[in-house]
Amino acid sequence: MFISFEGTEGVGKSTLIASLNKALSAEHDVVLTREPGGTPLAEQIRELLLAPQQDATQQEQMSHATELLLIYAARAQHLDQVILPALSENKIVLCDRFVDASVAYQHGGRGMDKAQIDLLTNTFVAKMPDLTFWLDLPVEQGMQRAKNRGALDRFEQEKMAFFQRIQESYRQLAEQNPQRIIRLDASQCAEQLFAQALTIIQEKM
Template sequence: MFISFEGTEGVGKTTLIKSLADYLQQQGKDILLTREPGGTPLAEQIRELLLSPQDEAMSENCELLLIFAARAQHIAQVIQPALNAGRWVLSDRFVDASFAYQGGGRGLNVQTIELLRQQFVPVMPHITFWLDAPVELGMQRARKRGALDRFEQEKLEFFQKVRASYQNRANAEPKRFVQLDASQTPAQILEQAIAVLKQKTTLSSS
């Protein structure tokens, strides 16, 4: 199984992924936790470029291509080999983030992003958990974590567009996308995610 986790800043993706991984390991599943951008040493270097505030402004197209470069490396070195070996891959963000952040947030042509996806993304998640919460709530949480990265420093309007784009993605692919109310407690979100996995996979419902 390949499961991705999406959402704007501060919605609790990391917390859910770790809790869900613990649960799945208790069920005897071989789990690989990874993230985007990143997931390999080379892709993590690209992540550093993308997230660190720079004196030189990064163009939207540069940002998009760097993310897909990191993704191509991530798929080839980590995701595809793990899936081929029968492991469960849990990824903090995947290609839907490009449609949401670079398409929705930056306003880049979605058809261009789709062409890149077709060319460089040979595998898609079986399930995508979209953790959704009001942007203001997520940013309050993000600020409590410490210094904001280059994306987190964007204005609320940017994240409103990102959230709307995720909604469009969820509407277009209702079988893959699972929307979770991220304003709930972590325990409630985990319980709902487990229920979905029991319904959609071979996990035991006992």
């Protein structure tokens, strides 16, 4: 079973995934992974993508097209080396972000043509998640949590309007894919989120 977790910054994905991994590992083989990243090569691409943006006079600005292509390069490697082999061995894959993040961030946030993202997905993504949890939290709350964690990465440094567009994109994705994408109220405590998600996973299995 392939399960992805989505949401804007600071919604609590990492905490939920860790709790589910611990619970599910008692009876199943579980692979815990993330995007961008998941393999040594893909993690190197992640570092490029998340490196904080410096003043334009000091560092070359990454174009939106380069950002998108790097993400899909990492995703292709991730699928080939980690996700598909794990699923072929009947393992549960818990993945922090996947294709929905590209639609939300690069289309919703950056304003890129969705047809370009769909083309890359249709060409290079052989498997979509069986289940996706969208952790829904007001953007202001999530960004405050992100700031409390420490230094902000390149995405977290974006303006609030960027994340508002991403939030709306996730909302549209959830409406368009009700069988796969399950909305969780991320303003709940971690224990409530975990209990809800675990129940849904057990029902799906």
